[in-house]
Amino acid sequence: MTRLQIVVASRHGGTAGIAERIAEVLRAEGIAATVARAEDRPPVAGFDAHLVGSGVYMGSWLKEATESFTAGRINITEFENAAMIDGYSRMQAFWRVVLPQATTGIAATSIFCLIFAWNEYAFAALLTSGTAQTAPPFIPTIIGEGGQDWPAVAAGTTIFLIPILVFTVLLRKQLLRGITFGAVRK
Numbered sequence: 001m002t003r004l005q006i007v008v009a010s011r012h013g014g015t016a017g018i019a020e021r022i023a024e025v026l027r028a029e030g031i032a033a034t035v036a037r038a039e040d041r042p043p044v045a046g047f048d049a050h051l052v053g054s055g056v057y058m059g060s061w062l063k064e065a066t067e068s069f070t071a072g073r074i075n076i077t078e079f080e081n082a083a084m085i086d087g088y089s090r091m092q093a094f095w096r097v098v099l100p101q102a103t104t105g106i107a108a109t110s111i112f113c114l115i116f117a118w119n120e121y122a123f124a125a126l127l128t129s130g131t132a133q134t135a136p137p138f139i140p141t142i143i144g145e146g147g148q149d150w151p152a153v154a155a156g157t158t159i160f161l162i163p164i165l166v167f168t169v170l171l172r173k174q175l176l177r178g179i180t181f182g183a184v185r186k
Helices: 014-028 063-071 076-085 090-118 121-127 135-141 150-181
Strands: 003-009 032-037 049-054
Touching: 003 014, 003 063, 014 032, 014 049, 049 063, 076 090, 090 150, 121 135, 135 150
Parallel strands: 003 032, 003 049
Antiparallel strands: none
16 A cells, blocks of 8 residues: 655645645545644655645745755765765766666656747747747637637647657656656666
């Protein structure tokens, strides 16, 4: 059975209520979900996964949630030092130990950057003219004889999403590898 720890930081109780509801739903699905308050600094050992939630005030998480999130992180320099003790040079340690640990994060960041750049509707709408438009501002303007031509809009949207889909499929190996890779050295 998968054990999940939900760590929550909440000033007024709203986020804690959401965390309790998430835990109820997960328990109904057979996942052993435990809710803990971030202020109590719950231990991270003994769980298969962690979920950290916080209320957002003035654009930032609460301090307790941020501290709880960073407390369970692995210090990658420990892996680098262990590789150097095993006889690797600093560059070999980087290429064979550190970089494989970071590929999941690099892949996920690449996908998000591509999606955000691809979907920049506001910039595309403001900086292009009617004769030379990118896909995001052009697709909603497709009008047929009786008004909006929905099949054409659906086709345009599908064509627009194909590059994102292809890029994500190409990087799925790195994304899935990060879930199972952990700290195992090959």
